[in-house]
Amino acid sequence: MSLMRGVLLALSENRRMRERGPQLWFVKRAARRFMPGETFEDMLTAAETLRPLGIDTVFTRLGENVTDAAEAASVTQHYLDVLYQIQLKKIRCEPSIKLTQLGLDLAKEQAYANLRTLAERAHATDNYLWIDMEQSHYVDVTLELALRLREEFPRVGVCLQAYLFRTKDDLVSMIEHGVGVRLVKGAYKEPPSVAYPAKRDVDNNFFGLSAAMLEGMERDNGFRAVFGTHDAALIARIRALAARAGVRPSDFEFHMLYGIQRGEQLRLVKEGADVRVLVAYGSFWFPWYMRRLAERPANVWFVLKSMFG
Ligand SMILES: Cc1cc2nc3c(=O)[nH]c(=O)nc-3n(C[C@H](O)[C@H](O)[C@H](O)COP(=O)(O)OP(=O)(O)OC[C@H]3O[C@@H](n4cnc5c(N)ncnc54)[C@H](O)[C@@H]3O)c2cc1C
Numbered sequence: 001m002s003l004m005r006g007v008l009l010a011l012s013e014n015r016r017m018r019e020r021g022p023q024l025w026f027v028k029r030a031a032r033r034f035m036p037g038e039t040f041e042d043m044l045t046a047a048e049t050l051r052p053l054g055i056d057t058v059f060t061r062l063g064e065n066v067t068d069a070a071e072a073a074s075v076t077q078h079y080l081d082v083l084y085q086i087q088l089k090k091i092r093c094e095p096s097i098k099l100t101q102l103g104l105d106l107a108k109e110q111a112y113a114n115l116r117t118l119a120e121r122a123h124a125t126d127n128y129l130w131i132d133m134e135q136s137h138y139v140d141v142t143l144e145l146a147l148r149l150r151e152e153f154p155r156v157g158v159c160l161q162a163y164l165f166r167t168k169d170d171l172v173s174m175i176e177h178g179v180g181v182r183l184v185k186g187a188y189k190e191p192p193s194v195a196y197p198a199k200r201d202v203d204n205n206f207f208g209l210s211a212a213m214l215e216g217m218e219r220d221n222g223f224r225a226v227f228g229t230h231d232a233a234l235i236a237r238i239r240a241l242a243a244r245a246g247v248r249p250s251d252f253e254f255h256m257l258y259g260i261q262r263g264e265q266l267r268l269v270k271e272g273a274d275v276r277v278l279v280a281y282g283s284f285w286f287p288w289y290m291r292r293l294a295e296r297p298a299n300v301w302f303v304l305k306s307m308f309g
Contacts, residue, residue, distance in 0.1 A: 004297040009189035012290035021286035026307035031289045033302060034259040035062075035280050040082050043281040046258060047093050054269040055277050056092040058130060058255060062282035063101040069110060072103030076114040080121050087125040095122065096130035096159075096278060099142055112145050119153045128180070133159040135188045136195065143170060150179045154222050161186030162206035163195040171209055175216035180224030182255060183209055185231075187291045203234060210238045214247050225252040228278075230261040239273070249273050257292070 036046040047057040066072045086093050102114040122129040146158040157180025160167050174181050196202045213225040253274040293299045
């Protein structure tokens with residue numbers, strides 16, 4: 001891991017910086033590159049702008065490691081409200097949530113109760129529920145709760161991270177049980193005992209897992225194959241593999257983040273790929289933004305540029 005990446009990821013987990021960072025005006029200004037604004041309405045406006053371009057949306061209200069049950073309940077209520085609004089507006093916009101935002105650090109069963117309420121509402125409003133993946137020590141519990149949810153609700157998906165050694169086995173289990181998978185490279189600081197330290201190995205593992213996901217489509221059990229990456233070379237390899245295997249481009253998806261690789265998003269849509277963009281909003285954006293900087297440390301220049309006008 002590069003020194004800069006390590007520093008940025010350490011900052012993302014620093015409690016003081018999580019509180020103070022968002023107050024720094026130049027950081028706030030630079031962060032706007034990756035989020036259209038802090039409110040749900042800002043997210044909706046972005047979603048409405050993307051739709052005519054052929055791009056649907058996934059949305060998330062930023063927040064993690066909630067330490068107060070009332071806050072977890074209020075986050076849950078927020079998602080319950082906006083799921084209705086999305087149905088009324090007839091926008092194709094799927095929620096993606098973090099379990100620690102629903103209170104996982106406080107009590108597993110309470111977090112599950114919140115999650116289940118959201119799955120119920122997502123089901124009732126004909127939507128889909130995505131679960132983000134956080135640090136490696138949350139993987140077991142996240143998959144346990146995703147599987148439990150899938151027993152009741154058919155439209156549930158979870159994020160898996162290609163940098164983890166264990167993901168190959170986790171993927172088999174998710175395919176087996178018809179839980180949708182959004183495969184990403186992984187955004188957190190992980191030790192070499194659990195994750196590939198070299199980017200090349202992560203990329204290779206991602207591609208190997210992609211092949212298993214495309215095969216998983218044959219199961220027809222609700223499994224959904226989503227590749228969450230901006231890596232144009234990897235995307236081209238996955239599309240070529242799918243073409244060779246006879247998997248139609250409309251049977252799998254590419255999800256990217258708002259503000260990253262817009263040209264690639266539009267190019268893929270033009271070529272018939274199914275593309276969604278994840279739009280984040282909310283005021284607790286600091287750790288999330290630090291992870292975006294860590295993914296491409298050159299982004300730090302944007303922060304410096306915004307500092308000097
Ligand atoms: C829809 C979606 C959901 C995600 N959910 C999770 C999650 O739940 N858990 C998790 O751990 N991670 C999540 N991630 C983040 C993911 O793990 C990676 O950190 C991130 O996507 C960068 O990896 P990459 O695949 O784009 O490849 P990289 O090799 O990192 O990047 C490929 C190219 O994309 C561009 N790029 C990538 N990142 C940036 C950036 N921040 N700024 C500017 N350009 C960039 C650059 O041109 C770069 O060369 C998610 C990513 C996406 C797209």
